[in-house]
Amino acid sequence: MAVLLSTKATTMQAWRDALLAVDPSLEIRLFPDAGDPADIEAAVVWTSHDMAELRRYPKLRLIVSMGAGVDHLLRPPGPPPGIPVARLVDRMLTTQMGEWVLLNVLRFHRQDPDYRAQQRDKVWLELDAPVTAQRRIGIMGFGELGTHAAGPLRTLGFPVMGWTRRPRDVPGVETFHGEDGLHAMAARSDILVCLLPLTSATRGIVSASLLARLPGGAFLINGARGGHVVDADLLAALDSGHVAGAALDVFEPEPLPADHRYWSHPKVVMTPHAASITIPSSAAPQVVENLQRARASRPLLNLVDFSAGY
Known part of the structure; x- marks a missing residue:
């Protein structure tokens, strides 16, 4: 099973390297090269990713937003129904x-x-x-x-x-x-x-x-x-x-x-939305931990409460 990574082109490789540094066994695919949609079990995405596109992956079990804010996920059509979404709460x-x-x-x-x-x-x-x-x-x-x-x-x-x-x-x-x-x-x-x-x-x-x-x-x-x-x-x-x-x-x-x-x-x-910028090496351990939790059907860290809006 694979992890789909979708963010700015300038930071895509840094995210890939950071995730592999935590878990070298991960198979990471860089959007838009997702390969077989049935292989994708998790999507790690930022604001530019189209939530409707995530409905292509029948075995998706986790979405991770690359930041603390999740308002971009709430825009129609929103994430695929029933798929848990985690946000980053990073030091x-x-x-x-x-x-x-x-x-x-x-x-x-x-x-x-x-x-x-x-x-x-x-x-x-x-x-x-x-x-x-x-x-x-x-x-x-x-x-x-x-x-x-x-x-x-x-x-x-x-x-x-x-x-x-x-x-x-x-x-x-x-x-x-x-x-x-x-x-x-x-x-x-x-x-x-x-x-x-x-x-x-x-x-x-x-x-x-x-x-x-x-x-x-x-x-x-x-x-x-x-x-x-x-x-x-x-x-x-x-x-x-x-x-x-x-x-x-x-x-x-x-x-x-x-x-x-x-x-x-x-x-x-x-400033150009630069007050607080996600650093992949700092955030990657939390992403991998949530992937492991999702695989084991354990409670996720920083799960988004869509009824509250964050």
């Missing part, structure tokens, strides 16, 4: 996202956009020193990524708040839940960070209504999915000055069209 992915969040919190906290503008204009002016203990950070989504991102921020002395769908108690963090809780946290967030999974309930959650609840001069950081943000509403808040800046790693669609205003907006810092 390196989590660490990278924490680094990216910290980078951008410090970028805004230490007034880096203002100093870069002064450098461009050859202005020598010392700005008022910011007080870390007074810069409140609100994190939307307090699962694996949000909890980890909160750690370094708390170590530096930032007050950190977290929002989840259901009540959750996290030592050292003030937590909120539900719609009222989100509104309450936003009203106190000098920097609002979005690390939510994208579901029907969270699509468009960063809208004019939520942005209006932020303190004047607040900042937005989005490392989750582009679909969380209503672009027109964020641009209006940036143009008015109510939101002082935004760091955005994710967009809808991707790649971002060349004529989109984010590219040239002076208050927007962009």
Whole structure:
């Protein structure tokens, strides 16, 4: 039986090598060269793979998504019915996202956009020193990524708040839940960070209504999915000055069209969905472990709950 591997051409060989390093006995086929469809027992895929195509494999028993987010799997027609899907919860992915969040919190906290503008204009002016203990950070989504991102921020002395769908108690963090809780946290967030999974309930959650609840001069950081943000509403808040800046790693669609205003907006810092990139050598052991579990009919690691959307 074989494993079908489908990802970007630039990383296909690295994934193959990483999986074989964990289990040299694996037979790996690189999409689109799947060979006999009846040979495929598992598919390890990323966002570009067509879920309808996976219905070609009659003995498929496992689908693995090469990342933490699974919203791409939820698009019609979705995965083949009855086939379990696992996502990656990987230490390196989590660490990278924490680094990216910290980078951008410090970028805004230490007034880096203002100093870069002064450098461009050859202005020598010392700005008022910011007080870390007074810069409140609100994190939307307090699962694996949000909890980890909160750690370094708390170590530096930032007050950190977290929002989840259901009540959750996290030592050292003030937590909120539900719609009222989100509104309450936003009203106190000098920097609002979005690390939510994208579901029907969270699509468009960063809208004019939520942005209006932020303190004047607040900042937005989005490392989750582009679909969380209503672009027109964020641009209006940036143009008015109510939101002082935004760091955005994710967009809808991707790649971002060349004529989109984010590219040239002076208050927007962009990265090309690069905040947290799966490293095959780190993720491969988890993929192989799930394949072994599927073969033995044992519970899978990080099984996607499609009813919850992640």
